[in-house]
Amino acid sequence: DTRQLQQLKYAKTRTLDGVDISLFANIELPEDATQAVEVGAVGVGLFRSEFLFMDRNQALPDEEKQYQEYRRVVDLMHGLPVNIRTIDVGADKALGAGTDLSQTGTSPLGLRAIRWSLTEPEIFLTQLRAILRASAHGQARIMIPMLAHAKEIDETLRLIEKAKQQLHQRGKAFNPNIQVGAMIEIPAAALVLPLFIKRFDFLSIGTNDLIQYTLAIDRADHAVAHLYDPLHPAILYLLSNIISQAKRANVPISVCGEMAGDPALTKLLLALGLTDFSMHFSQLLLVKQEILQADVGQLQAHIPQLLEAVEPEAQAKALEFLLA
Ligand code: PEP
């Protein structure tokens, strides 16, 4: 019941066999950070900044306005990390009208997220400067969506350096060592993970898009929704690979897609070696409840069998102890 669940927020997030787990919150608007703190999140794992840009009646927020919004989240989180994901428009998310920028791609394979930002360097630099300025007041971090190519990564990192230079010239305060992370949400990125491990301070798996692109299922198309399957063996294979490679390289790795907030999948993700989860605050204590009852060592024993299982019966057998 709810009272019991509420009590859990004071408990350490640790498995039965002593593995410490970190639970972060996904937020869409700055004020959501209040609820994140309320349920005991240890930071914001995903701030979907595009929600500041999607108001149909407003022009795009300028640097000052964005800075104030990012700063608000940083302040509300009292020194805990805040991953500000740079604008992820296109596909299902449209930009506010009143701008002549509504020509972002409408296809999930089109001009969206970082692809769009790199075609609008002034808008991107403005956002980067706003995030950097917020980093003077707490642990604001930059997180980049939808990267796949080395060239895109290099261009992105070059623009981050440029934004720092611009602020330096203007005498504005920022953290020069701000952490920069990448979302792993395109299968190609997962398959060349060393590229990302080498260039970024942290990684976060966007399972919503990783599933969409791996299975070629448009997230917004109801006609194929029944084929959208987080447990497809190809997805589990990719997750296992990403998590274990990042762990081996000592690069922080989280999951911030919907899978992380589904208590039915908590044991499975723990078994795959995940220790950092980011989810909507309403799910956090439910996931925590699963963690407190889990024995990672025991769960992990089922993984070799699971990763070999491509037949549904074999997979169901391997998953028997891994799903709640
Ligand atoms: C994801 O793709 O899993 C993700 C967290 O980002 P979004 O849902 O905003 O695309």
Ligand code: MG
């Ligand atoms: Mg995504």
